[in-house]
Amino acid sequence: MSLTVRPVMGRRAKISALGTYVPPDVITNQDLEKMVETSDQWITERTGIKTRHKLAAGLGVSDMCTEAAKRCLAARGIPASDVEAILVGTVTPDMMYPSTACLVQDKIGAAGAWGFDVSAGCSGFVFALQAGAKFIESGAHNMVLICGADANTRMTDYTDRTTCVLFGDGAGAVLLEPCEPGEIGFIDFVHEVDGSGGVSLNMPGGGSLNPSTHETVDKKMHYIHQDGPAVFKFAVRKMAETTVKVLERNGLTGADLGCFIPHQANKRIITATADRLGMPEDRVIINIEKYGNTSSGSIPLAMQSALDEGKLKKNDLVLLGAMGAGFTVGAALLRWEI
Ligand SMILES: CC(C)(COP(=O)(O)OP(=O)(O)OC[C@H]1O[C@@H](n2cnc3c(N)ncnc32)[C@H](O)[C@@H]1OP(=O)(O)O)[C@@H](O)C(=O)NCCC(=O)NCCS
Secondary structure: OOOOOOOOOOOOEEEEEEEEEOOOEEEEHHHHHOOOOOOHHHHHHHHOOOEEEEOOOOOOHHHHHHHHHHHHHHHHOOOHHHOOEEEEEOOOOOOOOOOHHHHHHHHHOOOOOEEEEEOEOEOHHHHHHHHHHHHHHOOOOOOEEEEEEEEHHHHOOOOOHHHHOOEOEEEEEEEEEEOOOOOOOEEEEEEEEOHHHHHHEEOOOOOOOOOOOHHHHHOOOOOOEEOHHHHHHHHHHHHHHHHHHHHHOOOOOHHHOOEEEEOOOOHHHHHHHHHHHOOOHHHEOOOHHHHOEOHHHHHHHHHHHHHHOOOOOOOOEEEEEEEEOOOEEEEEEEEOOO
């Protein structure tokens, strides 16, 4: 492997800690069989999902972020007052405003921090990572908290079998800091959007175009609307394209990676991307069977699975890949420094 680290003006940024949270309540495929015309066999074969977690009533996505953030800060052993900025990738905020970042800032007691939400569908976490890394690299900040979290079950129509089997709730948080001498941290990012794909995956109600009314609710416009096969085709094509691009322009191949940590939307999308990368199955992190698609929560949750399974170790080269509503697509290449 010849790793030519792309130059970064000023400093380099790294992930220095991880914390995750999934709510305890679980929806099984058997539960879904009682709600819609589906089967454990269909869901397992077509998506790879067995269970997904569901946030309890009375809680919002900010509560999941808060729990993940507290675990992340505890893992690093620092108080919340050290955090300078909070970026939250989410498309299921507690409410239109204030932002989830503001709610989390208050709930964790990060008195000196500012922050904002990043709306990029399931790519929210990787988009926020790049923004946070740039704050560190530019010298603007020394301690940035990135949360990726979604409470998709809140936006899911449990009479629509084409979407309700897919989504779950979960959250993760990472801390970004400057690299120490000898560390590499973030190497490169490739991010794209294709707004023409917005028609294939959206939640049309409740915004300025279609503010909530009895009519928008009757028409189920407050739920996830999706053309599954169109999203599937885009995901398979673009996740491969962007992950290969970020490797190639850094002189790497899948063989150089410790592991590939993809967004968990559908097991078939993950294995198609991994095949294109030439990654053997044991170095591809898949936990979709437990959590379903948790949108911006999925990559940090998969990082946690990789650590728990001993598949992610200090100094490993790691590739992240995501796609989501928008369409959005993103890849990040980094060396794991924890
Ligand atoms: C949604 C998805 C699983 C559907 O799988 P698919 O193989 O594309 O299946 P299709 O939509 O072509 O449907 C095939 C058949 O299964 C049926 N079907 C759909 N959902 C079903 C379910 N939960 N149980 C049983 N049958 C189902 C369809 O009605 C269709 O029946 P028909 O042939 O009689 O019309 C798949 O398209 C997908 O994962 N898309 C990407 C979604 C995604 O990742 N979204 C988030 C992006 S971040």
